[in-house]
Amino acid sequence: MTASLEYTASEMMTITAARLLRDGMSCFVGIGLPSLAANLARLTHAPDLVLIYESGPIGAKPPVLPLSIGDGNLAETAATVVSTPEMFQYWLQGGRIDVGFLGAAQIDRFGNINTTVIGDYRRPKARLPGAGGAPEIAGSARRVFLMLKQSARAFVSTLDFITTVGYLDGGDARARLGLTGAGPVAVITDLCVLEPEPPSHEMVVASVHPGVTRERISAATGWPIRFAERVRETEPPTDGELLALRDLQARTRAAHGEAS
Amino acid sequence: MTASLEYTASEMMTITAARLLRDGMSCFVGIGLPSLAANLARLTHAPDLVLIYESGPIGAKPPVLPLSIGDGNLAETAATVVSTPEMFQYWLQGGRIDVGFLGAAQIDRFGNINTTVIGDYRRPKARLPGAGGAPEIAGSARRVFLMLKQSARAFVSTLDFITTVGYLDGGDARARLGLTGAGPVAVITDLCVLEPEPPSHEMVVASVHPGVTRERISAATGWPIRFAERVRETEPPTDGELLALRDLQARTRAAHGEAS
Amino acid sequence: MAERMTVREAVSAFIHDGDTVALEGFTHLIPFAAGHEVIRQGRRDLTLVRMTPDVIYDQLIGAGCATRLIFSWGGNPGVGSLHRLRDAVEHEWPHALALEEHSHAGLASAYVAGASNLPFGVLRGYAGTDLPKVNDNIRFVRCPFTGEELAAVRAVRPDVAVIHAQKADRKGNVLIWGILGVQKEAVLAARRSIVTVEEIVDDLGGWPNAALLPSWSVSAVCEAPGGAHPSYAQGYYDRDNRFYQAWDAISHGRDTFQAWLRRHVLDTADFAEYTRVLAETQGRVTT
Amino acid sequence: MAERMTVREAVSAFIHDGDTVALEGFTHLIPFAAGHEVIRQGRRDLTLVRMTPDVIYDQLIGAGCATRLIFSWGGNPGVGSLHRLRDAVEHEWPHALALEEHSHAGLASAYVAGASNLPFGVLRGYAGTDLPKVNDNIRFVRCPFTGEELAAVRAVRPDVAVIHAQKADRKGNVLIWGILGVQKEAVLAARRSIVTVEEIVDDLGGWPNAALLPSWSVSAVCEAPGGAHPSYAQGYYDRDNRFYQAWDAISHGRDTFQAWLRRHVLDTADFAEYTRVLAETQGRVTT
Secondary structure (H helix, E strand, O other), rough: OOOOOOOOOHHHHHHHHHOEEEEEEEEEEOOHHHHHHHHHHHOOOOOOOOOOOOOOOOOOOOOOOOOOOHHHHHHHHHEEEEEEHHHHHHOOOOOOOOEEEEOEEOOOOOOOOOOEEEEEOOOOEEEOOOOOHHHHHHHOEEEEEOOOOOOOOOOOOOEEEEEEEOOOOOOOHHHHHHHHHHHHEEOOOOOEEEEOOOOOOEEEEEOHHHOOHHHHHHOOOOOOOOOOEEEEEOOOOOOHHHHHHHHHHHHHHHHHHHHH | OOOOOOHHHHHHOOOOOHHHHOOOEEEOOOOOHHHHHHHHHHHHOOOOOOOOOOOOOEOOOOOOOOOOOOOOHHHHOOEEOOOOOHHHHHHHHHHOOOOEEEOOEOOOOOOOOOOEEOOOOOOOOEEOOOOOOHHHHHHOOEEEEEOOOOOOOOOOOOOOOOEEEEOOOOOHHHHHHHHOOOEEEEOOOOEEEEEEOOOOOOOEEEEOOOOOOOHHHHHHOOOOOOEEEEEEOOOOOHOOOOOOOOHHHHHHHHHHHOOO | EEEOOOOHHHHHHHOOOOOOOEEEOOOOOOOOOHHHHHHOOOOOOOOEEEOOOOHHHHHHHHHEEEEEEEOOOOEOOOOOHHHHHHHHHHHHHOOOOOEEEOOOOOOHHHHHHHOOOOOEEEEEEOOOOOOHOOOOOEEEEEOOOOEEEEEEOOOOOEEEEEEEEEEOOOOOEEOOOOOOOOOOEEEHHEEEEEEEEEEEEEOOOOOOOOEEEEEHHEEEEEEOOOOOOOEEEOOOOOOOOOHHHHHHHHHHHHHHHHHHHHHHHOOOOOOHHHHHHHHHHHHHOOO | OOOOOOHHHHHHHHHOOEEEEEEEOOOEOOOOHHHHHHHHOOOOEEEEEEOOOOHHHHHHHHHOOOEEEEEEEOOOOOOEOHHHHHHHHHHOOOOOOOEOOOHHHHHHHHHHHHHHOOOEEEEOOOOOOOHHHOOOEEEEEEEEOOEEEEEEEEEOOOOEEEEEEEEEOOOOOOOEEOOOOOHHHHHHHHEEEEEEEEEEEEEOOOOOOOOOEEEHHHEEEOOOOOOOOOEEEEOOOOHHHHHHHHHHHHHHHHHHHHHHHHHHHHHHOOEEEEEEHHHHHHHHHHH
């Protein structure tokens, strides 16, 4: 069924990302967009999706979106809460995470991520928050989904700093690093879905959201982006998905006050 | 006050060992004789002695002696119970244990311990239980007390196997190993108390229990044992100490049935 | 997700001849029911791993299930020797048993490394002892910052971990409390895992930061009330110290051991029947 | 044994100019009361350590207490940048701030190594990233068994760790629950430690295997009700998300920041007065 409701590009992005999560998966969730999409999946088609946050909660079922990575509603609804070292050593590095779900400030054509600095490291134009859990999530989770709004400032030809490795400079470069996970298998944006194309592992457009032109995608990408041989059109959101998403966001706004 | 009650050599040994523990110390306790002496100390002059067992209990206050290193009454009375890896990594190796209190099958003149085999390792005359926690307890506790009955079979000139290091071959050999703890500062037996004599760190008789002759001590030692320049006589047990010890052992026998 | 199975089904599905198997438990929650089923099903050539091999390992070794033992302390706690273990090591009966021995700190680090998917663990240990001379899985590494030398142990990665816990819920989430030993690390270090529990409940209850194994981290959950006997399950029953003492006499001779094993394990269908037979025999056994 | 003290006494006794100080907390239980007291007492040249430096670190940095920061993620959770941190790094205001940055997994391993009295920690991490190029405390080691290369991080050993917890008893034993972060590791890695608590009680209560710091592992215990605000204390009060959002505007300009700091921290005697002043100003601040 297609949507009778109007929807925004952000809603399209979130719903497309949520659909990639299968019921019963263990999903290591970054705060912000990934947390939004993962909770939407849990509230729609994947009720037994296991949400894991780096602050320690395993199996969190927050009634509203957490504002921070360590909100109380994560701990209170989790099956248990482990220490941060245990989380990274036993659960992530231990190889027990199906999906690492991350946002990013900047990515390149091989799915590498910069969340450290814009400009020179020693004299940065802009200092970003830094690595957080991303490098090892991207290294050890069985597969990684990336989610961010597409723009030429975010999708750059060369990163100022490699904080988190996707496929490095492509080909078998990632494999040679000995990372245990497969790496980023999808980048979900407000315009399209990118997937790594073997053997180069360059990110190419695999699915275009309804009503988005190739020109617009190219203009929003800082490198000459390529399109897969057979590009799909992304299924538009269903009314059910849209209503669930809007309800979650409304409840979150109400809970956090003018917060969100 | 001296004892009006008769007492056995074992009681003398246990009470002498218990006296070495000061209130408030954190004491990593081996099962058997050390556990008996440490609990006696806790029930007499050291009510805030912190008893730590390798199975995980921190601050155990067992009403009767545990038969095993992991009895329920240790967990039920402890301030908390940590996992065995945490016990060894954070609490012992972390340098937070004041006293490591161990028994032994065989020791040599430098306080090294064998609890592995009698005879050749590959074709042992007798297979002993093995290392357990002893090597790292003896390495990382700030100081170590050893407790065992004295006999020429237990106090040997050469160990068949070095399971746990005291002062190795003496002098600064232990220091050169980089072990963080001071090593065995007292060996308490049913006949006397031995202490390492600087600079060789050979164990010499520092205190003789009442009524024990030097000849008897020499006969019960597998190497030509030496006596300190000024040998003390061990204070005999007080009635209070004896009654507390006998009461603890009686309660233990009752609790474990024909057990003990 | 953990499959709900009987102990017989789980042992048959997940434990194979030649496997490396860790039946863990530090005095508390020792998985006797599962161990007996391994004997009943006649597994052979097992490499057994355990920090504190005790009576159930004595039974497995005496029954001829194991050809190798990785351990750090092997005895009958509070009683004395494991006679079957000693008979295997000293006289190769029923056959030879290869030993790989550690200290507790070393084997605990090896489990932690396994659970952390690291090839080795680092500790301050073994320096000056003879253990590295007889165990090639103990080596030394240099700190890349200080140049200090530290001990390294090869990670333990069992094919199967078997533990006993107090409770599981219907989804297969497992709750453990009291003395935890290295049970959690053993399960997370292993490729497959079997958890026997005292009871399966609708709601685990639990408390903040409880030691919990999510269903998706376990292969099989089996209801086995009393399944830790003669070990204990905190909150359910106490340790049967009399049995541990009786075991000294039972296990001392090969004949008395074999007779006991036939009567109580080989000729019983399951742990429930073992418990009934034991109730009949224990009076005589312990006096 | 932990000494019972006021926050002022503890900061004055245990935190000195030039110290390496870890005020830990992973969103939950962030020790704001103690952090404010460090600012009030005008500490300088501190090396601050924290996995997730947030608003209290922004305040300490903006107040000029720190010359170095060891961290893995620095932001205002759910809001955006830490403007005082950025101003120090980008424009050396109030002075330069040296950075030593890790990933969460790396810094967590460094705390674990510190708590374990090991000189380094080992992890699968950093491979291929630019982080080792800018942080010499990230290196690589080879497994002595498999030859595999793994990342190594230098242990973190703070002079002082400061954490906030829910409860302590009169002996100074500390109970923590909910999101634990690396607070326990920070205390055990540090030479000295200050624990502020919501309340001091006769009986901790607690449950099996509770996260507890025994009195003898802590230097000072200080009663500081509400002492984690605007962070939260599970079981006591919720996170003040409005404050975190308001902080974005307060901290954006140097003048507004300094005015806020003077009014709320420098000109207040203690956390109780801070709380009173904040109640007056917050209406205006957050709208």
